[in-house]
Amino acid sequence: MKTETTSTPAAVRSQVMAKALLFGPAPAFTSMLLGAIQNPDADVPRIVNAMRLDPGLTANVLRLANSAFFGMPRSVSSVNEAVVRLGTKRILDLIVATGLRAHLSKPLPGYGLAANNLLQHALWVAAAAEALCTELDLSTPDMLFTAGILHDIGKLLLSDAVAANSASMEAYMQREHVSFDRAEEAILGMNHAQAGAAVLDRWEFPKAMVDAVRLHHDPEHEPASDVAAAIIHVADSLAYVQGVGSGIDGLRYIACETTMRRIGITHSALEYVASVTLDRMVELEEILRY
Amino acid sequence: MSITVVSMAHMEISADPAATLITYSLGSCIGVAAYDATRKVGALIHCMLPEMAIHPQKALQQPGIFVDSGLQNMFLVMAAHGCRPESLAVHAAGAGCMMDGGDAFRIGERNTAALHRILAARGIRLAAEDVGGNVSRKLSLQIGSGAVTVTSNGTERIL
Numbered sequence: 072m073k074t075e076t077t078s079t080p081a082a083v084r085s086q087v088m089a090k091a092l093l094f095g096p097a098p099a100f101t102s103m104l105l106g107a108i109q110n111p112d113a114d115v116p117r118i119v120n121a122m123r124l125d126p127g128l129t130a131n132v133l134r135l136a137n138s139a140f141f142g143m144p145r146s147v148s149s150v151n152e153a154v155v156r157l158g159t160k161r162i163l164d165l166i167v168a169t170g171l172r173a174h175l176s177k178p179l180p181g182y183g184l185a186a187n188n189l190l191q192h193a194l195w196v197a198a199a200a201e202a203l204c205t206e207l208d209l210s211t212p213d214m215l216f217t218a219g220i221l222h223d224i225g226k227l228l229l230s231d232a233v234a235a236n237s238a239s240m241e242a243y244m245q246r247e248h249v250s251f252d253r254a255e256e257a258i259l260g261m262n263h264a265q266a267g268a269a270v271l272d273r274w275e276f277p278k279a280m281v282d283a284v285r286l287h288h289d290p291e292h293e294p295a296s297d298v299a300a301a302i303i304h305v306a307d308s309l310a311y312v313q314g315v316g317s318g319i320d321g322l323r324y325i326a327c328e329t330t331m332r333r334i335g336i337t338h339s340a341l342e343y344v345a346s347v348t349l350d351r352m353v354e355l356e357e358i359l360r361y
Numbered sequence: 362m363s364i365t366v367v368s369m370a371h372m373e374i375s376a377d378p379a380a381t382l383i384t385y386s387l388g389s390c391i392g393v394a395a396y397d398a399t400r401k402v403g404a405l406i407h408c409m410l411p412e413m414a415i416h417p418q419k420a421l422q423q424p425g426i427f428v429d430s431g432l433q434n435m436f437l438v439m440a441a442h443g444c445r446p447e448s449l450a451v452h453a454a455g456a457g458c459m460m461d462g463g464d465a466f467r468i469g470e471r472n473t474a475a476l477h478r479i480l481a482a483r484g485i486r487l488a489a490e491d492v493g494g495n496v497s498r499k500l501s502l503q504i505g506s507g508a509v510t511v512t513s514n515g516t517e518r519i520l
């Protein structure tokens with residue numbers, strides 16, 4: 072007699088999709104900025120004026136714009152100047168990091184993550200992704216930093232389901248010798264990358280960014296698509312091996328060798344990126360604490 | 362009893378018998394505990410990467426990030442506390458790997474190799490190690506007793 076099966080993957084999946092629909096709105100001003108990024112004739116001064124009315128956001132944007140990570144040689148003292156000098160894409164990075172900070176700071180018991188662990192992981196991946204592009208002489212895909220910040224947002228949706236099904240997931244991983252994301256797919260009906268993409272789809276983020284998030288554990292699934300998924304995949308793998316934001320999933324992921332060959336990663340490039348990313352993560356976390 | 366957490370790329374040293382040094386989330390990073398039983402002085406370091414050659418300037422600012430610069434610094438600081446290389450008990454844990462990740466991601470293996478090389482060069486014996494596999498580990502050193510424990514998959518044991 073089987074009595075332990077209380078939820079099927081399809082049932083969990085529909086619960087998670089419902090959560091994606093109920094998940095809060097995109098951070099303020101993101102849709103305006105996404106519009107401006109896609110449309111060169113957009114009314115940027117209007118966006119700047121709107122942003123200025125939000126003093127908390129203004130303070131954060133200025134702090135980030137003056138950080139060593141995003142910073143310019145000369146200090147930035149107004150939102151207008153920040154937008155002009157950093158560009159709308161960078162401002163989107165700043166706004167998404169600021170807007171998602173509270174969400175990403177929450178503890179996620181299902182994944183064994185304490186408060187701030189997921190935020191640190193997101194900041195590591197965003198910073199490492201950009202450092203990888205620099206180190207490998209790749210042109211940085213649009214909104215790569217934002218994709219890094221958002222790549223694991225699906226863990227917020229799946230955490231309760233992981234907690235409720237952890238025994239089945241462990242048994243599945245033992246039996247099939249598969250990675251944690253495969254166990255999520257088999258037991259929960261979707262992995263955290265797909266769950267995150269559902270939220271970004273609802274927020275009407277650009278397809279390239281949604282794909283980068285959706286495919287970050289399966290970057291060869293649609294390899295012709297943007298290289299962003301490949302970069303996020305490697306940056307994410309680096310975060311896991313360095314123990315940044317790894318919980319019960321630990322090291323139970325696969326870094327795809329085909330992807331690494333495709334983007335031309337070497338072990339020295341990878342180690343160099345790790346060596347510069349720690350400070351950047353700490354710096355970004357410090358700034359976002361306010 | 363007091364607990365001091367050793368964060369990533371850092372090292373802590375203590376001569377307080379009531380202190381325990383702990384480091385968390387050792388993935389491919391390697392944690393190394395060194396203890397001088399005669400002096401009752403112990404140090405714990407959490408190194409991310411094998412060799413300072415990858416970023417020498419960074420190694421100067423924060424030696425603990427690399428196994429070679431980190432251990433060199435740790436042994437110097439211990440010597441300043443009167444510890445002698447021949448009386449050190451050295452334990453290591455971590456250096457795990459992903460389920461699959463090709464050569465580039467074998468950072469853990471390179472960390473272990475760097476540790477062995479440096480200890481051999483200094484004639485310091487490695488008392489015990491718990492390395493490899495795809496588990497995340499926690500390593501702790503009790504200064505009063507010199508006891509070293511490793512925790513992985515929720516199970517703690519004496520190393």
